[in-house]
Amino acid sequence: MRLQQVTERYLWIVGNLLMIGLFAIDISQLHGFRVGDNVMWGRDFLNLWAGGRLAIEGRLDALYDLGRYHDFLQANFGPLALHIYSYPPTSLLLDVPFGALPYALAYALWTIGGAALFFFAARPYMREAGLPAWLALATPAATINLWAGHFGFLMGALWLLAFRDFDVKPKRAGITTALMAVKPHVALLIPLLLLRRMRWTTMLVSGAGVGVIGVASLIAFGPDLWRTYVHTTATLEVSTMGMGGQFFQTMMTSTMVTMRQHALTMPLAGMAQVATAVTAVVLLWRAAKPGVPLASLCFPAATATFLVLPYAFDYDMTVATLGMILTLHRRWDAMTGWERAALGAGFLVPQGCILLAMAGIPLVPGILLVALVVQMRAEGLFSPLPEREGPGVGWPAVGVSVS
Template sequence: MGRPEHWLNRQRLIAYSRIVLALILLAIVVLCFRAKGLVDPNGKPLGYDFITFWAASRMALDGDPQHAYNVARLFQAEQAAVPGIRAMYAWFYPPSFYLLILPLALLPYLVAYFAFLLTTLAAYVAVFRRIAQSREALWCLAGFCGAWVNILHGQNAFLTSALAAAALLCLERRPVLSGIFIGLLAIKPHLALLFPVALLATGAWTTFLVAGAVALLLTAAGTAVLGAATLSAFLGSLPVAQAALEAGALPWIKMPTVFAMLRLWHVPVSAAWVAQAVAASAAAIAVWIVWRRTRVLALRASVLMTATFLVSPYAYDYDLAGLAFPIAWIVADGIRRGWLRGEREVLLAAWFLPLLMAPLAATASIQAGPIVLVGMLCLVLRRATLLRKTTVGAEAVCTSGKPAPALPSR
């Protein structure tokens, strides 16, 4: 008798994606209907975080880029973009990213928002389609909560995750281009912390050196264009960002990190930092193990992009738009090699995570981000371990004549 079909089948995948997509679009319509003058009832601008990009650009074009790191001065520029806002947003980005958003204020706020989002979304979708091109995959991406959280915030996760995924796709055959993509992540360097671990694990020295050179050149270019005072102001803003993170001024409910999870439970700051360091070390070890154990791109890429969110204490729900790529890689590997028990349920939890994480943390003080991300890492580690055993078994066929073992489907 054949094994029964798994409950998470093709029909349900498409149905769930369409339902979530419809609900999100309905929520956006309601939000826009309730907004007045691009400001929602809570005093936040439509596009949320994007207003800092536009305001910093405005200040730089006016000749005061270093003052964007002053919250009061930045708020004045934000009010010029969207009069009537009451919420204040800070700017903690390095000159490398500042250089990227420099032209935005040449356009009106709303036009700049759509230009930025659509451009980066195009890159995001293009890279995703290199991994998965099926109809089901595209429906899953259309309904993926992480993508819509990034859109509503007007954030840069489409760009940063597309750069990381593109670097991984190019690594084997185009190491120089891969290094360029990694180096460009200097716009948000804490999302590139694990690339050196992976590159050192495999001896990818060309990519490693190119990435370092591009990162240094991009930082130098940003400093040259915006001035040394801007670099100094950025470095001076880092202790402010740390203090805000420790105190909860940066909302823990929206941060899928071990530090935020423990602070939400009122764990002392020092203990939360120790736990974050342990989690970061474990994530780096997981990347090293998988990259040393297997050459399968799907597993290597998935462990790196997932572990990234466990390394840095500073990450947000919109950054989880990048989970679309490890989910797609794992699904592709599951279809190719077979599924293990519980894997599809973990992937479904990761797919819903960006939408449900903040409400769950707000109502029950449970930060599910690290829990789901650790589940993803365990999934990849298990597949890599079993694949290694399968490979050893396949080599034994040469002498024993017995069929090579396969991953045990569930």
């Protein structure tokens, strides 16, 4: 068996060993829909369901109040570990349909529907690389979403669909991008790329869509909820980056959190975060020069996002990890050993970051930064390209044959 096949096979296996273990532990402690004494199966999906249920019951004043929110969850499910609803009010537009359903049914629809949507969005990329489409649901970031019920499948699918459309269907790409307003920070770098390439149609449609979603949330849930979110919850999110000893922090990939976990002061950790973010933005800005189709930036931009965001989690890395393994698979023969190792390490980050944090090894930001450079080199984004628009470098666009 070729070295490439062996390496890729072990990356898929090793990348999911932690989730396999966590699933096994949960199943061994499962009674009803509860795991152990204080966790629900589906874990953080509970927040999405609770947000929708609170909106339906007209009790949104409890959504961003830690004590009252916790009381609401315990009244419905019994003793639970502390949960925090940290999403903006726009997310409630998505939550309400799920909150109207029994929890178990809502969780099943959320997981199956999200996985199906991500499968659909990733299928052209997998087909172009000659890999089975179902493997898109088996990356280390994807299996975290299966375990913990996060937004990674939905946001990843919207990201993939938007980048396939940027060069060929700009209005539809704008609509898709606008839908990411349910969790907007994940799409932070998309406006930068659109501005760099002066894609005014997409920007206009996306901006209008975000405006409609924002106004809809204001009308449906009231301005007070937004004020509470900005003044209370957003501040709480910032404070969590300076905390220590919390398991959820091991799932955070940012430079700031990594440095804080290793005894740096907040100012020094913040400076390290800024340095990492600026480096990633400069690399991406350089790669997005005229003549480079935006479709070719789909995966590098996803990787760069987790170097820029100070508040970022491994379960949102569905596109980033998919890009690592696809670039490794497609460009294997053109890469050196260290470049292959860099992409392999990047692929393992979503679950590896937990183990590295527990071991006190602050490598995640460095791994992602090196992997970003390798991705760009492998796809020719540092080399001069002819002035043209169209399909990405090696990546298909809608309406373009990939057979």
